[in-house]
Amino acid sequence: xxxxxxxxxxxxxxxxxxxxxxxxxxxxxxxxxxxxxxxxxxxxxxxxxxxxxxxxxxxxxxxxxxxxxxxxxxxxxxxxxxxxxxxxxxxxxxxxxxxxxxxxxxxxxxxxxxxxxxxxxxxxxxxxxxxxxxxxxxxxxxxxxxxxxxxxxxxxxxxxxxxxxxxxxxxxxxxxxxxxxxxxxxxxxxxxxxxxxxxxxxxxxxxxxxxxxxxxxxxxxxxxxxxxxxxxxxxxxxxxxxxxxxxxxxxxxxxxxxxxxxxxxxxxxxxxxxxxxxxxxxxxxxxxxxxxxxxxxxxxxxxxxxxxxxxxxxxxxxxxxxxxxxxxxxxxxxxxxxxxxxxxxxxxxxxxxxxxxxxxxxxxxxxxxxxxxxxxxxxxxxxxxxxxxxxxxxxxxxxxxxxxxxxxxxxxxxxxxxxxxxxxxxxxxxxxxxxxxxxxxxxxxxxxxxxxxxxxxxxxxxxxxxxxxxxxxxxxxxx
Numbered sequence: 257x258x259x260x261x262x263x264x265x266x267x268x269x270x271x272x273x274x275x276x277x278x279x280x281x282x283x284x285x286x287x288x289x290x291x292x293x294x295x296x297x298x299x300x301x302x303x304x305x306x307x308x309x310x311x312x313x314x315x316x317x318x319x320x321x322x323x324x325x326x327x328x329x330x331x332x333x334x335x336x337x338x339x340x341x342x343x344x345x346x347x348x349x350x351x352x353x354x355x356x357x358x359x360x361x362x363x364x365x366x367x368x369x370x371x372x373x374x375x376x377x378x379x380x381x382x383x384x385x386x387x388x389x390x391x392x393x394x395x396x397x398x399x400x401x402x403x404x405x406x407x408x409x410x411x412x413x414x415x416x417x418x419x420x421x422x423x424x425x426x427x428x429x430x431x432x433x434x435x436x437x438x439x440x441x442x443x444x445x446x447x448x449x450x451x452x453x454x455x456x457x458x459x460x461x462x463x464x465x466x467x468x469x470x471x472x473x474x475x476x477x478x479x480x481x482x483x484x485x486x487x488x489x490x491x492x493x494x495x496x497x498x499x500x501x502x503x504x505x506x507x508x509x510x511x512x513x514x515x516x517x518x519x520x521x522x523x524x525x526x527x528x529x530x531x532x533x534x535x536x537x538x539x540x541x542x543x544x545x546x547x548x549x550x551x552x553x554x555x556x557x558x559x560x561x562x563x564x565x566x567x568x569x570x571x572x573x574x575x576x577x578x579x580x581x582x583x584x585x586x587x588x589x590x591x592x593x594x595x596x597x598x599x600x601x602x603x604x605x606x607x608x609x610x611x612x613x614x615x616x617x618x619x620x621x622x623x624x625x626x627x628x629x630x631x632x633x634x635x636x637x638x639x640x641x642x643x644x645x646x647x648x649x650x651x652x653x654x655x656x657x658x659x660x661x662x663x664x665x666x667x668x669x670x671x672x673x674x675x676x677x678x679x680x681x682x683x684x685x686x687x688x689x690x691x692x693x694x695x696x697x698x699x700x701x702x703x704x705x706x707x708x709x710x711x712x713x714x715x716x717x718x719x720x721x722x723x724x725x726x727x728x729x730x731x732x733x734x735x
Contacts (some may be wrong), residue, residue, distance in 0.1 A: 293365035294447035297383055301449055304390055306599030307350050308668060309585040311519040314341035315350055322670035323531040323682055326562040332439040334562045344699040355390045359383045360407045378455045381433040385462045388426045393418055393668060397699050399731050413709040416716035420732045430466045434459055434491050449503045460499055460502035463491035464593050471596050474603050475735040482605045489607050494593040497625050501588040505532045507581035514583045521579050526568035533686040536558035541642055542621055544632035549575055549664055562586060563689030595616035595659045597700040602651040604726060612644035622662035653679045696727035
């Protein structure tokens with residue numbers, strides 16, 4: 257696995273042009289010898305949100321896979337062909353190199369840079385929570401991954417650890433962080449672009465992430481799912497949109513602006529169009545988020561067909577608010593929390609409330625977050641096709657469709673909830689034209705791993721169901 261410890265954010269020249277110290281010839285005068293922990297943390301955190309938010313099909317093709325967006329001309333990802341832009345390489349490399357390596361380097365340095373030991377400990381735990389989040393993305397995209405040796409500089413070719421074992425360890429790390437985060441002390445302050453270093457908010461984030469990870473286990477380990485979900489709720493999960501984990505982008509700097517704006521506006525390219533299934537579903541249900549997600553075309557809303565060369569200018573565009581440089585990135589929210597609580601109730605986990613009440617709270621939170629009103633939400637929920645008691649299908653279908661709509665702009669989670677709940681069943685209701693098989697259950701390992709880390713890669717492939725590195729292999733939490 258390629259190992260890059262961190263990205264240098266500033267350069268310093270500190271040697272004169274002439275020197276009698278011959279050893280100084282081995283010093284790179286264009287790079288900082290010591291990057292502050294705050295800089296490392298900020299960079300790692302921002303890159304995590306960037307990768308989760310990006311529209312780049314060479315990093316995160318999940319908007320296209322989940323059919324919230326689809327492609328106009330280059331339709332590789334829409335038909336599940338990932339060879340052209342190698343998203344399986346981009347997602348892996350970017351999370352390991354630019355997120356995890358920087359967060360780990362920051363953790364190693366907090367005690368040196370932050371004088372207050374309690375604040376340094378809080379900073380380290382916040383970075384650890386983000387590491388858990390990043391590893392969770394990797395683990396549930398690929399399966400077995402480098403973990404115990406992944407960030408060890410002395411091990412260039414780390415082993416792949418068993419996915420279920422890693423998952424258990426990640427939950428334990430969250431437990432440690434939840435117990436250890438001290439709201440009475442400081443942390444990293446403004447270097448944290450999400451919560452400003454607030455330990456209380458990060459404690460809620462950790463508990464909410466734990467709830468999400470717990471429920472993901474429910475189909476294969478109901479006991480652990482129930483125990484961990486109840487622990488998370490007791491610790492205190494998100495209770496309103498004010499808890500949402502959002503990062504505000506800087507419109508004054510193109511490189512620090514929202515990745516969606518960079519792709520749709522700044523680049524001058526028109527690679528994407530809203531997908532027909534989500535547009536038609538929302539139109540059919542008179543969803544008040546339609547004008548908040550999309551722009552009208554010829555007096556109405558329409559989307560492209562996945563797998564077709566749809567072309568630009570023949571369908572609805574994306575909403576103006578999504579195409580602003582300052583539009584925030586979001587990686588975890590209150591709407592997700594309420595959907596998870598609704599699912600917990602349906603699975604017999606005593607989290608309180610009813611499935612219907614949590615479902616209503618989730619949809620209302622989503623509508624309000626996007627700019628709609630409580631009245632809009634009430635009108636939407638009163639429709640027989642939407643109301644929990646009368647909506648079609650099983651609880652998985654009811655939650656799956658509504659969560660898919662609410663997860664718009666949370667693309668990896670859209671794909672993951674479709675994989676997990678089975679709805680919308682894209683293989684049945686909207687199979688892409690010319691699809692290379694059914695909906696991918698995972699991404700394959702990066703191609704360079706089979707050459708550079710061949711023994712460990714081969715062991716990881718053997719551990720997959722069927723012993724082949726294919727997108728149809730089930731992950732450990734899939735029944």
